Amino acid sequence: MTLTAALLSFALQAQPFASDPRLAECLEQARTDPATAIATGGSWLGETSGSSTAAPQTCLGVAYTRLLRWEAATDAFEAAREATPETDLAGRARVGAMAGNAALAVPDPLRALPLLRTARDDARVAGLNELAGETAVDLARALVALDQSEDAAAALADARSDAPQFALGWLLSATLARRMNDLVAAQGFIETAVALAPEDLDAGLEAGVIAALDGRIDAARASFESVVALGPASPQAKTANAYLEQLTE
Structure with missing residues (x-):
């Protein structure tokens, strides 16, 4: 919203x-x-x-x-x-x-x-x-x-x-935890955010970033690809494609 x-x-x-x-x-x-x-x-x-x-x-x-x-x-x-x-x-x-x-x-x-x-x-x-x-x-x-x-x-x-049940609260919790270098907490928060709002492009993008930072490259790629599939013309898809290119380098 x-x-x-x-x-x-x-x-x-x-x-x-x-x-x-x-x-x-x-x-x-x-x-x-x-x-x-x-x-x-x-x-x-x-x-x-x-x-x-x-x-x-x-x-x-x-x-x-x-x-x-x-x-x-x-x-x-x-x-x-x-x-x-x-x-x-x-x-x-x-x-x-x-x-x-x-x-x-x-x-x-x-x-x-x-x-x-x-x-x-x-x-x-x-x-x-x-x-x-x-x-x-x-x-x-x-x-x-x-x-x-x-x-x-x-x-x-x-x-x-x-x-x-407010997915944005979990998403922002994940983002803040990632920025504070607590990837374990970030992963738990983003899992809940995605479960509450599975088509939220920002949540999908954040899930990919957390996974990439945690060294889970396949999971990161899957998250970024899901963002592109759900909103191919969106700004989030553009960012996701840029991340996907980085993963292949």
Whole structure:
């Protein structure tokens, strides 16, 4: 799932706004005509105050993501999170996660870090374990960007615990373990990632890299060939072909 798609997915689930027909209409407009949605959301925002601003700010955030205006999206989602009542931890977790994702896309990992950490904690308290796990993956991405590998590994451990079916958490765990020269752990993580998402080209590519570094050339070749077969025109296939050439030298 792309970052924008993830943000839209979160937005569609956002509480306490899911039953708000005006927000539903604005979100639909944000998907199809984001420029108009920004005007709609801005006008709506001018009519509201306090906690009522959370819905139009959410719509504005989604519209900005469609236009790749990541800083503006971060601002809008963060404002939506602050406007959401403190008693609604689920709603705060969702829009907080969107704010953190948007900050990562800027990219501004330093700003994303507290947003994602708070969103993960809110999701846990609210009992949204899957959201907590997915947000922990994004937290790990921010930590890696800030060269905090040990903390990133801890965040990914949380992600695997909270959202064990989320393949990306296992894939990024494998990649980080490989970069930290722990090929045994990397192999275990990538096996789970591939089992959860057997057609994920990035997982196949990572499996091949780990195998090659571990001296298992036949396994590496098989992984790279599977990536080419699954997505022959993909960027991952181009990389896989380059690796295959290296294996034959």
